[in-house]
Amino acid sequence: MTPPPTPVPGLSDLPDTELLRLDHQVCFSLQAASRAFGGVYREALKDLGLTYPQYLAMMVLWEHGPLPVKSIGELLHLDSGTLSPLLKRLESAGLVARERSPEDERSVTVRLTGAGAELRTRALPVPRAILRATGLSVEEVLALQETLGRLTASLGRAG
The missing domain is CATH 1.10.10.10 (Winged helix-like DNA-binding domain superfamily/Winged helix DNA-binding domain)
Incomplete structure (x- = not known):
């Protein structure tokens, strides 16, 4: 019997020094995507x-x-x-x-x-060209839009 995989820690489990890394900043990922x-x-x-x-x-x-x-x-x-x-x-x-x-x-x-x-x-033709360029399926794009909508709403309330 194989042991279960070791869980990957979430960002909240990381020490503050690790959270300060650029590759852990969602805002940077969003800016790069933008x-x-x-x-x-x-x-x-x-x-x-x-x-x-x-x-x-x-x-x-x-x-x-x-x-x-x-x-x-x-x-x-x-x-x-x-x-x-x-x-x-x-x-x-x-x-x-x-x-x-x-x-x-x-x-x-x-x-x-x-x-x-x-x-x-x-x-x-523009929306289809953009969809092709993302490399994502329609389902993935819709899920991303839903997640970004929640993120925007949360940040709006926090700000």
Whole structure:
């Protein structure tokens, strides 16, 4: 009869000096993955003429239609200082139009232009290209998204 394998200690079992190692920092792993995603997205989006943040804003508009800037910011977890210049660049490119609400001058609604709506068709292959680049199955990606969602919520509560 073979003895059971020796359990691998969890991070909580490690001494503080070991926890200070770079390879034990989940934030570093996430940052490295984010940088790697950035490179893959840069390549995938270059023919669309979009940056990754612009692509996210376009995805929100393709999915939801016209939205107030505030709603776009909430969906993307971006503040207005980051979102406003991004939307201005999309407007300059002729992909979106920003209009002040007649009911509330402080509220600006963003809508797709014809060119912005047409760009969606050219963007359709991007998600599959990104999925292929991850080397993960759809199930693994969904599990990772669920874990990252929990992590984000926990960190939001802690911060």
